[in-house]
Every structure is written in C-alpha cells, then in structure tokens.
Amino acid sequence: MxxxxxxxxxxxxxxxxxxxxxxxxxxxxxxxxxxxxxxxxxxxxxxxxTWMPENVDxxxxxxxxxxxxxxxxxxxxxxxxxxxxxxxxxxxxxxxxxxxxxxxxxxxxxxxxxxxxxxxxxxxxxxxxxxxxxxxxxxxxxxxxxxxxxxxxxxxxxxxxxxxxxxxxxxxxxxxxxxxxxxxxxxxxxxxxxxxxxxxxxxxxxxxxxxxxxxxxxxxxxxxxxxxxxxxxxxxxxxxxxxxxxxxxxxxxxxxGGEVDPGVRSSVDGLLHASGEAxxxxxxxxxxxxxxxxxxxxxxxxxxxxxxxxxxxxxxxxxxxxxxxxxxxxxxxxxxxxxxxxxxxxxxxxxxxxxxxxxxxxxxxxxxxxxxxxxxxxxxxxWSLSQVSDFVQKMETITGPLEPLFRMVPGWTKKDAEDAAKAAREMRSASSPGELANLIQSIYLGVGKVLSSEEAREIANRAGAGLRGELEQITPASGGDAGTAPVETAGQPTTTP
Structure with missing residues (x-):
C-alpha cells in the first residue's frame, strides 16, 4: 500500500x-x-x-x-x-x-x-x-x-x-x-x-x-x-x-337460488339469467x-x-x-x-x-x-405586501432605520434590503423638503400648471418624501405665464414673513 x-x-x-x-x-x-x-x-x-394476505394477486x-x-x-x-x-x-x-x-x-x-x-x-x-x-x-x-x-x-x-x-x-x-x-x-x-x-x-x-x-x-x-x-x-x-x-x-x-353456467363471467354492465326449472x-x-x-x-x-x-x-x-x-x-x-x-x-x-x-x-x-x-x-x-408596506411606513416615522424594516418584505434577501435602504437614504439626502417642493413645482410648470401648496404637499407625501412644516411657508409664484415662462424662473416660490 x-x-x-x-x-x-x-x-x-x-x-x-x-x-x-x-x-x-x-x-x-x-x-x-x-x-x-x-x-x-x-x-x-x-x-x-407491509403485511398482505396470503395468495394476493x-x-x-x-x-x-x-x-x-x-x-x-x-x-x-x-x-x-x-x-x-x-x-x-x-x-x-x-x-x-x-x-x-x-x-x-x-x-x-x-x-x-x-x-x-x-x-x-x-x-x-x-x-x-x-x-x-x-x-x-x-x-x-x-x-x-x-x-x-x-x-x-x-x-x-x-x-x-x-x-x-x-x-x-x-x-x-x-x-x-x-x-x-x-x-x-x-x-x-x-x-x-x-x-x-x-x-x-x-x-x-x-x-x-x-x-x-x-x-x-x-x-x-x-x-x-x-x-x-x-x-x-x-x-x-x-x-x-x-x-x-x-x-x-x-x-x-x-x-x-338457481344456477348460472360456470363459463359465464359477471361484469359491471352484464345481465345474469338463470334458465331451467331452478x-x-x-x-x-x-x-x-x-x-x-x-x-x-x-x-x-x-x-x-x-x-x-x-x-x-x-x-x-x-x-x-x-x-x-x-x-x-x-x-x-x-x-x-x-x-x-x-x-x-x-x-x-x-x-x-x-x-x-x-x-x-x-x-x-x-x-x-x-x-x-x-x-x-x-x-x-x-405576509401580504400591503401589510408589510403599511408596517414599514408607520415604523419608519418612529424608528428611522430602514434596513431591518425592508428585511420584512416577502422574498427580499439581506442584499435587497441593503440596496433599498441605501437608495432611500440617497434620495432623502439629495433634496431638502423645500428643494423637492421646488422640483415638483418646476416639473408641473413645464407642462403649464402651477401647484398650490396643498397639491405639492400631497404629491410629495405620495412619493414618500413626507413634507411637513417647511412646506407650510411655500406658496406658488405670483404673476407670469406658467405656460410660457422659463422653468427656472417662472415658478420660483416666494416665502411669506
């Protein structure tokens, strides 16, 4: 060997x-x-x-x-x-x-x-x-x-x-x-x-x-x-x-009673007949x-x-x-x-x-x-996705950390939760509430519409930005033609004292 x-x-x-x-x-x-x-x-x-009777077929x-x-x-x-x-x-x-x-x-x-x-x-x-x-x-x-x-x-x-x-x-x-x-x-x-x-x-x-x-x-x-x-x-x-x-x-x-020919084989749809005296x-x-x-x-x-x-x-x-x-x-x-x-x-x-x-x-x-x-x-x-989404939105306003909450989404791995939390943090840091409100205003000004504060707040909240206090001081731009004014100047919000 x-x-x-x-x-x-x-x-x-x-x-x-x-x-x-x-x-x-x-x-x-x-x-x-x-x-x-x-x-x-x-x-x-x-x-x-497994037990079986004798002579089974x-x-x-x-x-x-x-x-x-x-x-x-x-x-x-x-x-x-x-x-x-x-x-x-x-x-x-x-x-x-x-x-x-x-x-x-x-x-x-x-x-x-x-x-x-x-x-x-x-x-x-x-x-x-x-x-x-x-x-x-x-x-x-x-x-x-x-x-x-x-x-x-x-x-x-x-x-x-x-x-x-x-x-x-x-x-x-x-x-x-x-x-x-x-x-x-x-x-x-x-x-x-x-x-x-x-x-x-x-x-x-x-x-x-x-x-x-x-x-x-x-x-x-x-x-x-x-x-x-x-x-x-x-x-x-x-x-x-x-x-x-x-x-x-x-x-x-x-x-x-009666007799049947031994050569006759019974079937589900067959009909038996006993002939003779019997x-x-x-x-x-x-x-x-x-x-x-x-x-x-x-x-x-x-x-x-x-x-x-x-x-x-x-x-x-x-x-x-x-x-x-x-x-x-x-x-x-x-x-x-x-x-x-x-x-x-x-x-x-x-x-x-x-x-x-x-x-x-x-x-x-x-x-x-x-x-x-x-x-x-x-x-x-x-858990249904709607249940998890509702829970995440409510808990996020209280605790803040997103990754552990995203881990509860059915089918998401740890990597999925990390990527989603990172993207959410980057989105949050990209714009302040006021800047996001201005962005929303500019987008809608480009298509000929001026938003009220309530409309801007509703759109931002639906997007998950959670705009609250700062937006209360923002009003739509006054004057000008929203449909023709340049986006960067026509809809700049003004602040009130």
Whole structure:
C-alpha cells in the first residue's frame, strides 16, 4: 500500500494504523447508518415490511404500492425551507467563506439532514491557495462522527464516504475520507483495508467538521423519525380509498337460488339469467355502492393529524385555502412558525460554529473567537405586501432605520434590503423638503400648471418624501405665464414673513 504526503510531513498514522482505526469505526458506523437508511426509505415514500394476505394477486399489490406517498419528505422539506440562512453579521467571513463556496444553495442539504435525521454535517477544509476555505455539506447517510463527549463542539474522528455508493459493489468498497485533529486522510478500498492513501494537514488542533443539529439534546432528535406511525395510517387510509374506488364504487350484484353456467363471467354492465326449472326460484339483487365521501373524510382526518404532529399547516398538505382571512392564515401557521423558531435556534448554532471555524482557518482570530456574530434568517412569513408596506411606513416615522424594516418584505434577501435602504437614504439626502417642493413645482410648470401648496404637499407625501412644516411657508409664484415662462424662473416660490 502506497503512501503519498501532500505537504512533506510525516502523517500521524500509516496505512496499518489507519486500517485498525477504520475497523473500529466500521461496526459503529454501520449501526448508525442502518436506521437512517430505513428512515430515508420512509421519507421517500417507500413501503417496508407491509403485511398482505396470503395468495394476493398482482392487482392488490399494485394498489398497495400506489398508496404510498412521500408525506414525510414533504413535511421535512416544509420545515427545512423555513430555515434559510441569508446573512451573517460578519460580512467579511460571510463573503469569503459562505458565499465563496455557494453555501446559499448547499445549505439545503445540511438543513434537510438536520431536520430529517437529527444532524447534518459541514466540512470546513483548507483551500488550495492558502487564503481560502472549502465548505461542503456531508450527507448524514455517508458520515459517521465520533464525539468524546456529547457536548463537544468538534468530533474526534469523522469517517465519510466521498462518493455515492456504486451499484453492484460491496457496501464498504469505495472512496473514503477520515478526518481527525491532525489532518485529512483520503483513500480507496474499505475503511479497514485502505489503499492509495494520501494525507493532508489542515492546520487545526481539532477535526474541522461541524455537526448542525436539529435539537441541542445530547443525542439530536429528528423532526420526522417519530412520525412514521402516523404516516403509515395515511398509507392505510389511502389504500382503503383505492380499494373502494376499484371494487366498491358501483353496486355489487348478488343471486340466490338457481344456477348460472360456470363459463359465464359477471361484469359491471352484464345481465345474469338463470334458465331451467331452478330459474323459477332464482332471486337477484344488488348491494349499495360504497360511500367514498366517508373514506375521503377519514383520509383527510389522518392527514390533519399528521399535520398537527409535524407542526406543518394543514393547508400546506391539503392545498385547501378557501376564503381564509390574513388573521386566519396567521392562526393556522402559528404552530409552524413556533417550530421554525425552535429549529433556527439549534440549527443556527451549528452554522455559526461553521463560520467561526472558517474564520479560524482563514487566520481571522477575532472573528473565530466572537460569540456575538450570528447568522441571519430569510423571512418566510405569509405576509401580504400591503401589510408589510403599511408596517414599514408607520415604523419608519418612529424608528428611522430602514434596513431591518425592508428585511420584512416577502422574498427580499439581506442584499435587497441593503440596496433599498441605501437608495432611500440617497434620495432623502439629495433634496431638502423645500428643494423637492421646488422640483415638483418646476416639473408641473413645464407642462403649464402651477401647484398650490396643498397639491405639492400631497404629491410629495405620495412619493414618500413626507413634507411637513417647511412646506407650510411655500406658496406658488405670483404673476407670469406658467405656460410660457422659463422653468427656472417662472415658478420660483416666494416665502411669506
């Protein structure tokens, strides 16, 4: 087995020592990944170990297979989509670490793992030029981290499969990476028999892999894992509805007495006839069709129950919003946003640690030690634009700072809010109220109209200038022909004592 050193130093472990450590990690990693793989199948909407009667036909199996849907995945995504990091108070680290690595989009992988599995992982590794870092999500299905203490910030060892598992190959065969407090080992083969091993020092005294946790318990708790039984009830309700649609949506015929030729096959629109002497005593009838509305109502009840336990609004799942007021929607989403608030507190701690780790790797010691820098979250509240506009206008007259207010506009990022606040400040400083009034006067004089003070004030206020006291002393110019006088002289306001 060959060993290649990337930085000219002697690695702490040779291939034999790395294989011995990999053998120890292998068993525990398998025990950790097995339930996560099962949970992922449930999230994807697959049916596992489902009971079926003996001798069922293909049609029954087909209906059962169609009854599964990725409800758990939808609930996980609905929670993860409400926890989107859109900024960091240290803008330098934000640009050099987060934005430079495309984490605006890659964060989705980590957050989904955190919500679904309880913990996601972010690797913070040295860049190629010595003045940059590489931040990458590491799938929880392929990453096993060993913590000496559950409350440690960083793990002792991290075993990670670098590439997706190749179909048709043994589970443990592939490309691997092991990270410890000394450096990064990359190798092929299996964790207990590494080949083609390389080593790279990361320069930290800890393994620079951050766990982003869904909760801050000693063992992070998934928002999805304990909801599987409720999801299975939805599958049962869907299957019942499928069976009723296929076999019970039309009257079922029955016959008592008489004989029917065994070669005759009954059909929905067929007519049975009993001939011969036995036919004189034959009686025919039909059972009523099944009530599909009751099956649909039962299925809706299961979905609403599922909505309650995952704290996702029922209209997100059922798609039914009929004449709901803004207050009604806010009440329906109250539990969802309380859940998001709790998730952001724990998930945010992980992302902030990742940013501090990146700062340490970039040599920014002050930023690495800071406990006041925080991630900022995108606003996902269901507010209408008119509600936000009215709130911003009212709060702006009281508090003054525009950027935090503009952050409340639905769909606006931190950069959008900064640009809008900057433009608003520049507009304010460009003209005094009197100058703006003169400008308005001049514009209208150019088209042959002289404004009264009230008209100028109304136009300025509609434009957001908020003209008040100074405009009270401004009156339209007297004399002259507004339609022919030069703009710069014909309408110059005069002041009264």
């Amino acid at each position: 060959s060993l290649i050193l990337l930085d000219g130093t002697t690695p702490p472990m040779d291939a034999a020592a790395l294989g011995a450590l990999g053998a120890d990690l292998k068993k525990d990693a398998q025990a950790t990944w097995a339930p996560l793989r099962t949970l992922q199948k449930h999230i994807d909407g697959q049916l596992l170990r 293909a049609e029954y199996k087909d209906l059962l297979r169609k009854s599964a849907s990725p409800w758990l995945g939808f609930a996980r995504d609905a929670i993860a989509q409400g926890c989107i990091v859109s900024g960091y108070t240290n803008t330098d680290i934000w640009e050099r670490a987060w934005r430079a690595n495309g984490m605006d989009g890659r964060q989705d992988v980590v957050t989904r793992d955190a919500v679904g599995f309880g913990r996601g992982f972010v690797a913070v590794l040295p860049g190629s030029d010595g003045d940059s870092v590489v931040m990458r999500p590491m799938s929880a299905l392929d990453t096993y981290a060993v913590y000496a203490d559950p409350w440690d910030e960083y793990p002792e060892y991290v075993l990670h499969r670098r590439r997706p598992r190749a179909a048709g190959k043994p589970f443990w065969q592939g490309d691997w990476m092991l990270i410890d407090s000394e450096g990064i080992y990359r190798f092929k083969g299996t964790p207990d028999t590494p080949v083609e091993m390389t080593f790279e020092s990361h320069g930290m005294n800890f393994a620079p892999v951050v766990g982003v946790s869904n909760t801050l318990d000693a063992t992070p708790i998934s928002s999805i894992a304990d909801k599987v039984p409720v999801y299975k009830r939805i599958v049962d309700g869907t299957f019942t509805l499928q069976m009723l649609q296929r076999y019970g949506a039309f009257p079922q015929k029955w016959m008592a 036919g004189e005593t034959a009686r025919f009838g039909a059972f009523p069709a099944a009530d599909l509305d009751k099956a649909v109502s039962a299925l809706d009840a299961h979905i609403k129950h599922f909505s309650a336990v995952v704290q996702v609004p029922p209209h997100y799942l059922l798609g039914a919003v009929v004449n709901m007021s803004a207050e009604g929607i806010a009440a329906a989403e109250a539990g969802y946003h309380r859940n998001l608030s709790a998730r952001k507190k724990s998930i945010g701690e992980g992302y902030e640690l990742a940013m501090r780790t990146a700062a340490a790797m970039l040599g920014e010691s002050a930023a690495a030690a800071s406990t006041t820098d925080q991630v900022e979250w995108e606003n996902v509240s269901s």
